Amino acid sequence: MSATEEERLARVALNRLAEPGDPRMAGLVTELGAERVRDLLLAERSLDGVRTDVAARLASLDPAAELERADRVGLRFVVPGDREWPVGLDDLARAGTVGERGGVPLGLWVRGRVRLDELSDAVAVVGSRSSTGYGDTVARDLSAVAARAGWCVVSGAAFGIDQAAHRGALAVDGPTLAVLACGADRAYPAAHRGLLGHVADAGAVVSESAPGCSPMRVRFLARNRLIAAMARGTVVVEAAVRSGALSTATWTERLQRPLMGVPGPVTAAESQGVHERIRSGAAVLVTGGHDVLELLGRPGEHLVEVPRAEPRPRDRLTTRQQQVLDAVPVARPAGADSVARTAGIGVREVYRALSLLEQQGLVRRSPGGWTLDRAARA
Amino acid sequence: MSATEEERLARVALNRLAEPGDPRMAGLVTELGAERVRDLLLAERSLDGVRTDVAARLASLDPAAELERADRVGLRFVVPGDREWPVGLDDLARAGTVGERGGVPLGLWVRGRVRLDELSDAVAVVGSRSSTGYGDTVARDLSAVAARAGWCVVSGAAFGIDQAAHRGALAVDGPTLAVLACGADRAYPAAHRGLLGHVADAGAVVSESAPGCSPMRVRFLARNRLIAAMARGTVVVEAAVRSGALSTATWTERLQRPLMGVPGPVTAAESQGVHERIRSGAAVLVTGGHDVLELLGRPGEHLVEVPRAEPRPRDRLTTRQQQVLDAVPVARPAGADSVARTAGIGVREVYRALSLLEQQGLVRRSPGGWTLDRAARA
Numbered sequence: 001m002s003a004t005e006e007e008r009l010a011r012v013a014l015n016r017l018a019e020p021g022d023p024r025m026a027g028l029v030t031e032l033g034a035e036r037v038r039d040l041l042l043a044e045r046s047l048d049g050v051r052t053d054v055a056a057r058l059a060s061l062d063p064a065a066e067l068e069r070a071d072r073v074g075l076r077f078v079v080p081g082d083r084e085w086p087v088g089l090d091d092l093a094r095a096g097t098v099g100e101r102g103g104v105p106l107g108l109w110v111r112g113r114v115r116l117d118e119l120s121d122a123v124a125v126v127g128s129r130s131s132t133g134y135g136d137t138v139a140r141d142l143s144a145v146a147a148r149a150g151w152c153v154v155s156g157a158a159f160g161i162d163q164a165a166h167r168g169a170l171a172v173d174g175p176t177l178a179v180l181a182c183g184a185d186r187a188y189p190a191a192h193r194g195l196l197g198h199v200a201d202a203g204a205v206v207s208e209s210a211p212g213c214s215p216m217r218v219r220f221l222a223r224n225r226l227i228a229a230m231a232r233g234t235v236v237v238e239a240a241v242r243s244g245a246l247s248t249a250t251w252t253e254r255l256q257r258p259l260m261g262v263p264g265p266v267t268a269a270e271s272q273g274v275h276e277r278i279r280s281g282a283a284v285l286v287t288g289g290h291d292v293l294e295l296l297g298r299p300g301e302h303l304v305e306v307p308r309a310e311p312r313p314r315d316r317l318t319t320r321q322q323q324v325l326d327a328v329p330v331a332r333p334a335g336a337d338s339v340a341r342t343a344g345i346g347v348r349e350v351y352r353a354l355s356l357l358e359q360q361g362l363v364r365r366s367p368g369g370w371t372l373d374r375a376a377r378a
Numbered sequence: 379m380s381a382t383e384e385e386r387l388a389r390v391a392l393n394r395l396a397e398p399g400d401p402r403m404a405g406l407v408t409e410l411g412a413e414r415v416r417d418l419l420l421a422e423r424s425l426d427g428v429r430t431d432v433a434a435r436l437a438s439l440d441p442a443a444e445l446e447r448a449d450r451v452g453l454r455f456v457v458p459g460d461r462e463w464p465v466g467l468d469d470l471a472r473a474g475t476v477g478e479r480g481g482v483p484l485g486l487w488v489r490g491r492v493r494l495d496e497l498s499d500a501v502a503v504v505g506s507r508s509s510t511g512y513g514d515t516v517a518r519d520l521s522a523v524a525a526r527a528g529w530c531v532v533s534g535a536a537f538g539i540d541q542a543a544h545r546g547a548l549a550v551d552g553p554t555l556a557v558l559a560c561g562a563d564r565a566y567p568a569a570h571r572g573l574l575g576h577v578a579d580a581g582a583v584v585s586e587s588a589p590g591c592s593p594m595r596v597r598f599l600a601r602n603r604l605i606a607a608m609a610r611g612t613v614v615v616e617a618a619v620r621s622g623a624l625s626t627a628t629w630t631e632r633l634q635r636p637l638m639g640v641p642g643p644v645t646a647a648e649s650q651g652v653h654e655r656i657r658s659g660a661a662v663l664v665t666g667g668h669d670v671l672e673l674l675g676r677p678g679e680h681l682v683e684v685p686r687a688e689p690r691p692r693d694r695l696t697t698r699q700q701q702v703l704d705a706v707p708v709a710r711p712a713g714a715d716s717v718a719r720t721a722g723i724g725v726r727e728v729y730r731a732l733s734l735l736e737q738q739g740l741v742r743r744s745p746g747g748w749t750l751d752r753a754a755r756a
Contacts, residue, residue, distance in 0.1 A: 134643055263641030265512055266665040279663040285656045287644035
C-alpha cells in the first residue's frame, strides 16, 4: 500500500509552502486531501483576478524535482498511506495546538537505513540542553536498557540529554531516531554531524521541514510534537522550569500517552521542571530503563522482578539456535553471512537456524537481511 | 478538663505492664477504660485460684511513686482527657496494626517546656539513619522553613535525617518534638543527649515507653506510629528500600494523612524507598518546605507564588507593632520584658502592643508568657 504519486507530489509542494505544524494547513489536508488543497490554493485569485502570492509561490514549485534532488542525498519523503508511515502521528489530528503549532505533518523527510514502521515500538527520551553529568549518565543508561529490549529511542539530537539518549541506544547497537527542527539533510547542532550519521545508520533522522531548511524557534516547537507522537511514551530527564523539553511533555499529555520523569536532587534547577510534572501527577516517576519498560510494555511483559518468569520463546531453543539469535541485530538488517561471522557458526547452519527462527516469529527477513522480530524482544 | 487521678494511675501501671503499641491492651483500654482493665487484670486467677503472673506483677506496681519519681526528673505523664493530649493520636484506634503494633498509646511520658497541644500543627520529617550530605541538607532546610512558619517538626532523634530535621527547626528557634523508642528520660543514641536537651527546651521529648526503658526493635516499630500520628503529614527524606523510615510512611498512609517524599538522584540507594512511594502514588513529591506548607496548610494559606497575595493581618500593623510581633517566639513563651529586649522597645509600649495583638488573634498569652498565635503564622 502506498500513497498515489500525485498525492505525494502535492504534499511535497504544500510542505514547502507552509511552516511545519501550521495547524490550518494540516487540518485542511487531513480533511480534503493534499491534491484538492493544492488545486484550491493554485486557483486563488485576488479581487482583481490576479493570482495570490500563495498561488504564485505554489505554482513556481517543482515537487518532482525536489524529490529527485532529495533522493540523490539519501532522503525520502514518507506520507500517510505509505507502509512506513508512523501511524502514531495521526493522533495529532485530535491533539489540538500548543503555541499555535499542531496537526498531522504533511509528510516526513527521512534519512536512514531502517524503515520507520520497524521503529514503531519507540520511547522518547528528552531533556535539558544544559544537562548535568548526572542527567547525561541517567539518560544514557536508561536509553541503553530500552534499546537493548528492542525499543527505538526517539529524541531531538540536541546537546545535553538528547545526545546522551541517542548515544545510549547506539552504544548497545540499538535503534534510535532523531527528529530535527531543520532539514533532515542538515546537521543541527553542527557539532552533532557525526552523531546524526550514526543515528541514520542505526535508525533514522527525520524532519517535517523540507531539505535545506534552517532551524528556527517555531520549528522546534513543531518538532517537539513529532517526538511525542512518534513514541509510545516520553521520558523527561532533567528539565528546568522553562525548558523546551517540557513542550514535548505537554504534547505527550495531549496525546494521552504515558509521561515519565526522572527525579534528581531537589537542589538542582535542572530537575525542577521534572519534579513539577511528577508532583502535579502529570508524569510518573521512573528511576531507570526497567521502570520505563514496565510502564510501556504489555502488562507483565517487562516486570522488574518476576518471581517465576514465564518461559520465553528463546528458552525453547537449542544453544546453537540461541547463539544465532543473539547475533541477529535489533534494528539494522544483517545478511546471513554477517550473522554467521558474528555467531562464529557456519553460514549454512546459520541459514537453517534463521529460517526456523523466522517460523517462530523470532526474526524477520527483509530485503536488507535479518532483524529480530517482536517475540524475540519479549 | 483533665483525666481523673485514678484513671491516670491505672494508665501508668498498665503502660508499665504492657509493651508499647500492644494492640490488645490498647483496644481493651480504649473500650473499657484503664481503671476497669486494671481491676479485671488484678482479679485474674489461674484454674487453681492463684493470681496470674500478670495480676501479681500489676499488684506489685506503685504508679503513684512512679509519677513522683518521674516528676523529680522533669517528666510528666499525659493521658487522653488531658488538655495537652494530642488528639491526633486517637486516630490510631482505627488505623489497624503494622508488624503487630498498633492502637492508641495508654499515655505519653513527656519531657519539655512546651505543652503538647501547642505543638499540634506538626509535620513529621523522617528518613534514613545513614543519610547522605544531600539528604541532611534538604531535611534541615525543609524543617527550618516549616518551623519558621510555625509548624512543629516531629522526628525520632536518630542519626541522619532525624537529627537534621530537629536541628533545622532549632536553628530558626522553631518548635520541634522528638519521639523516642526508649524512656523519655534516656538519650538514644547517646551521642544525641545534647540535641535532646535542646529539643526539650524548644518543644518536647516524648515516649510511650516508661522511664528507664531501653530501646528495642519492637519499640521502634511502635514509636514510628506515634511520629506519624502526632503530625498532620509526614515527609520522608531519603530512605533505602528497607529503611525503618518507611514504617512511619506506612503509618501515615494508614492514618490517611498526606505522605510526602523528597526525591534525589536515582543513582543513590538512599532515595530508592522514597522514589518507590512516589512512583506508586502513595507519596506526593515535595522539593522543599514551601511545597510541604502548601500541601499541609489550609487551601491557599501557603501558596508558593501568589500573584496577588491577600493582605495578611500583620500588614495592617504599624511598623512598631510589627517589630513587637517579630520578637514574640513561635513556641516557647517569653515574658513581655524579654520581648521588649528582643524588639529593642520599651516594656510599657511592648505590653500595650501585645494586648492589641492578642485581640487580633496574633499572639497568645499563657502562664509562661507570650507566643505567636495561628493568625500570625499565616
